[in-house]
Amino acid sequence: MASLKLSHIYKVYDNGHKAVNDFNIDIADKEFIVFVGPSGCGKSTTLRMIAGLETITAGDLFIGDTLVNDMEPKDRDIAMVFQSYALYPHMTVYENMAFGLRNRKMPEDQIKERVLKAAKMLDIEEYLGRKPKAMSGGQRQRVALGRALVRDPKVFLLDEPLSNLDAKLRAQMRTEITKLHKSLGTTFIYVTHDQVEAMTMGTRIVVMKLGYVQQIDTPMNLYNEPYNKFVAGFIGSPQMNFFNVKLTRKADKVKVDFVSDENASINLPYEKLAKIHDKYLHGDTEVIFGIRPEHLEVVKKGKGLKVVVNAVEHLGNECIVYGKLGDKVEEFSMKDDGRDVIVKTIEGTPVEVGDVIEVAPKQDKVHFFDAQTEITLMEKIPSFNSVAAKVSKNSLEVFGGKAKLPEVFAKALEGKTNVTLEIPPSSIVKGKDFTLPVEKCEEVDGKVLAYLVNGDSILFAIVDKVLEPGSEYSFSLLNEKVTVLADGEEVLKATSDKVEFHGTFSKTEVKEKRQRVLHFFYNINGKAFEAPVEKGYKINTIDGNACYKNEYKYAVAIDSLKIVDGDEGLLGQVEEVLKYGDVTFAKVKVGSDEILVKVSDDFAASEVRINFASEDVEVYSTNIDMKIC
């Protein structure tokens, strides 16, 4: 039994191919995690790194509390089951299962006990004397599972174990493996390209594409709240319908106009789409509308979207209708013109080829994605609230109230009257500047998201406890986290939590107590910060001796920077003092890097010395985009 942690794991193969990028997950003990995605997305590579069969280019892998990056596979206490079974053909089933234990010099009586127990669980007792070639695919796969089982490992790794079996056997083995997982209470990590396998087996699923994790979630959350179009299309069968549309808000409704069919449009309640950023609701931006076939309902004439039926599949309990938006029967063509519609409906719905039916989406089941990034427009916690505000004299009029204009805002907004504030929900904090009524609260990923009523829009705020609907919430803004737009242009950018320096990496070798000891350094603008020795070795391992020639990006949290006296730290020239109200920053030039550092309200120097602990430095490669440590 064990937990696992993958932290910023990368794999770059010797030929330079980046197969896995910044893979992060905490796997709890006893979880059944499935890695799923199309062929070549990096699933097996990740699994093989966990097994120790592939080196880890960068990142940390923990099994339990132990860092295992450099641990031999045999010492990791894991067992792996492969698609190819990998059984020894000249050995009997018993011998195959006993082989690993014999190698470990386990006493024969214990081996026998374990093999018999596993054989019983897997219902292969009667085949123990047989050779693999005298067994079916399903039976061989059970032997492969048995060989893993007898090892009593902390973690089971399974790489497409059912791919060689026929559909019926695969479905049966799927259930068997799920039951086995429950009865063993061991952590399972399972790789498959089959979304049905993933959905039916995983307690959590990692969806991957081209070496990048797309979403890590429970099967139901992946189905209901896909983070992007890829996940939305990958999970579910038949696939989700996608249409290019334009959205226009009209009071409490949003009109959805289909780009591929000018006669097709529907209305949805604004309330259901409140998380969509306002900029998408003016009818001039194409977005992608997604709706699953099972969430389109056949409705009465005049109530929905017209669809011409091209094909109907009767499956006994349900019926799949294939059609095209519109009401004209056309010559058949496989070309995707953006009008294809699939509807899954109950058997008995009177639908025939050539019919024009009308369908409407279930309002709670609609999805919208950005047309370029393909990321959902309905994030569980929206990234920003877009809020109209007025600048007058020294104040900012917003949320039906007035607040003193911070100096930075006053300078940036000189001559502007109407502006738009982009406010992250986490930068709305308890305070006295503004008050709005609470519509409701929602718990999302351990946080409380409050819906505050701001005129005819919703202001989303992260609050520290569930607020009563109808109550009033008083708040202030973390001004430094707000981006301001005027006439669509960014006039003031939110500050970042981290600053970045660019520099080199070096080592010195010294004799200490008659031993040669290496010291590593981050060199930034003429100053050397001694690197923690394990990080130094890591950089050297990843980049080889090129590390002493490469340039690195060193990131430090703003809160870790300190202004110091004397000649310690980095020397920087103060370019500007930025007063945000509650917090003041100095904009400082250090070499070619421009950074922000928090200073006191009365700060007025032209030069500063900035220091930080080298343990707080994150190191990024600049030749390939990768966090090293």
Ligand code: ADP
């Ligand atoms: P999956 O298991 O998702 O099908 P893999 O992890 O096997 O994908 O492979 C991910 C990517 O890495 C693929 O593009 C594959 O071609 C590449 N790859 C795998 N092994 C090697 C290797 N030894 N050298 C170079 N590239 C590799």
